Amino acid sequence: MLAKSDWTDQKIEVIIGNLLRVGVLLAASIVALGGLLYLVRHGLDPADYRVFRGEPNDLRNTAGILHWALGHRSRGVIQLGLILLIATPVARVAFSTVAFAAERDRMYVGFTLVVLAILLYSLLGSHP
């Protein structure tokens, strides 16, 4: 455990800022790579978003998306990047929990855990 004086609010914010930047850059690169594959393979197909159909089941959850992405299916690769992007703020909140714990700020550890629980419920729960 780090000494209390090593964890100032300012220092925490700088680490969080960098965490967010790396997450977004990584996510954007994966989305761009998948997008390139997608355009090469499907660029000349007709585009139609007027009618709402909803995505196939595999593109709605992490396991299915990983399966598609590992099979080099372009839409799966894009979706993997998007999941990573959605996970970036979640990682930020998780890191804040640790940082508040290191500051021995129990009240804010509690608040961040509530936010974390809501985010995980949204990301991992099933929402018909």
Add this chain to the structure above:
Amino acid sequence: MTILEFTLLVGAGSFVAGFLGSLTGLGGGVVLVPLLTLVFKVDIRYAVGASLVSVIATSSGAAAAYVKEGFSNIRIGMFLEIATTLGALLGAYLAAKVSTAAIGVVFGLVLLYSAYLSFAGEPDISGEDKPDPLATRLRMNGSYPSLAGEKAYFVRRVPAGFSMMFGAGALSGLLGIGSGAVKVLAMDRIMAIPFKVSTTTSNFMIGVTAAASAGVYLNRGYIDPGLAMPVMLGVLVGSLAGARVLARTKTQKLRMVFAGVIAILGVEMLYKALGGRI
């Protein structure tokens, strides 16, 4: 239209939305959904899903720059995120229950209100000089760098601000926007948090709020990779470019023009939604 043409056009439109959004401080999300639904005829559920993803990207991308300045207050942000994420879940659930026309009507009203707010300008709120017991207990009071050195501020009316944040989260989850304007309103007008601290803290909160509804949208099949890809990349690159130009331009006039565009989109959105064509 082929997928290639569609991707390039949507990417270019998203770039412009992100660029103007960051340049004027009004955010790109609020014009994205109208752009996609009114111009590209995309179903509003796909449009909201793609917009949410781009909101996360811009919020997280810009946060790195903001935190260095030392204006944002992570305790205020974290506490209020309890309200915005709960609201975002509610908004995401409502999005599946109400008709697309109803979403269009709410969106139109929000566009008109955003335009009104930017024409009205930023009021100068005189800060509290006495600490509020609840805000003190929650350790929300802070200070920020100013020309005259560190300037302390006291936060007030926490319950009212918290409630308004719940509403901001619900709008964000229903419409796929950052709701930055409503968040700033809650912080600076209700809670008397200095404007600069409000805007940077709000930007910080937007990504977390949007992530809370994006999970639900993804799980429901509302996030289409082929559409979200050009939208997210376009808005991200556009907003980063806008932030670079920002330091060198006077934005007041541009802000008025952009607010005018938002108002027109609001009227058209209302007209189409009320006519049952969304």
